[in-house]
Amino acid sequence: MVKETIRVYARVKPLGRRQQAGIYSVDNDEKSLSSLEIIVPRDLADGFVNNKRESYKFKFQKIFDQEAKQDVVFDTVAKPVAECVLAGYNGTIFAYGQTGSGKTFTITGGAERYSDRGIIPRTLSYIFDQLQKDSSKVYTTHVSYLEIYNECGYDLLDSRHEASRLEDMPKVTIMEDPDQNIHLKNLSLQQATNEEEALNLLFLGDTNRMIAETPMNQASTRSHCIFTIHISSKEPGSATIRHSKLHLVDLAGSERVAKTGVGGHLLTEAKYINLSLHYLEQVIIALAEKNRSHIPYRNSMMTSVLRDSLGGNCMTTMIATLSIDKRNIDESISTCRFAQRVALIKNEAVLNEEIDPRLMIVQLKKEIQELKDELALVTGKQRTSELSQEELLQLDELIEAFLEDNDPDSILDVGVDMRKIKYCFVHLKVFLLNIAEAGEEELKKLKELLQQRDNEISILYEEKNNIWV
């Protein structure tokens, strides 16, 4: 079991050409946590007497500043989690931040350059590379891609996705088993035997992803997307299977509704997103509080799906994506505040091992045969489960002789063969039952005789009385 707090990183998105930078500084300390300071200068328009805070400081595992490259982010953030998943633990990496702050760029990557590949393709590449190198185990890999949009789940790897309207698609629903494990109905698990197949599935899912325009961002996704890599591994000949999964999560934009300036249908969407992120925040607050017994996971689909990733059996890492544009400073501060709370949560990751019953049976049968062979070698006789006719006759004779022998010290010696010992016990049980039955029969007859004599005496007694009268 590995008990550790959620690791929280921050990534600052490069400033766009028309954007004005806010004031911030990064202090990346190699030995301990790194710190980010954001300065919000007091506005003279608010008057001379102004107690508003100017400096906001936050601690992170590491802060990736504007120039940080995708490979460095992968090596620092995702590689350690991928290694744990390969060892049989569950892992989650999720990106949280306002729309346009670089969540999708970090998790999936940019389309322009090969070097812009994000955490998902790099993780797939790394995992398949490692699996190929390890010939000591047999691995099976599947992927699934879930989109949560307006509190409904959709399978992004469903081939009907492109052809059908979202409303017509089968909805992914949550089911909970008696052990409170979450199962997702209608979410397909697609097998991927190599990196190329897995990348094709990622591409299919990304093509299917819901895209709508908002005034905040031209190509913003307002759904939560969870790409999951499922790995099972087994050593040849062993009945123990290890299952692990890695969730790579791109959450919807965390900005507050008022700022986005949307209305109508998009407002409904925004409310749903804010509501599910609000529930996520509630779960985080509850988990960060000590002695809190109820954690409100069931309030939204996303928190239900991520239940194990937050406060459960998982190695979890969060990347807070920040836009340092002056207009987005408030949102960046609230993202950092959220991240600080997440950093307090402790998870307990355990190895997910189970025994394959079919393989267990095969193994036990093999073991029995080996023991039989060993016994045959020692006794010089091939042992079958049934006694032979000849052996049975011999036993019957031995039992009869034993029962007829009046010597109280006589013994019944059948050797160390459980089949023979059991046979003798059964035989003796039947013998005793027969004696008991015979005894009951005798008793019944005696009772009847007694009754008959009683009746005769009564008659004689009455006759004698009649004579005297």
Ligand SMILES: Nc1ncnc2c1ncn2[C@@H]1O[C@H](COP(=O)(O)OP(=O)(O)OP(=O)(O)O)[C@@H](O)[C@H]1O
């Ligand atoms: N570190 C980066 N380096 C270069 N470009 C980036 C970086 N981060 C983001 N971008 C670019 O900024 C734009 C917005 O980023 P992205 O789509 O990743 O934001 P997002 O947080 O996922 O937004 P949404 O909430 O809409 O999904 C994209 O064009 C992306 O390519």
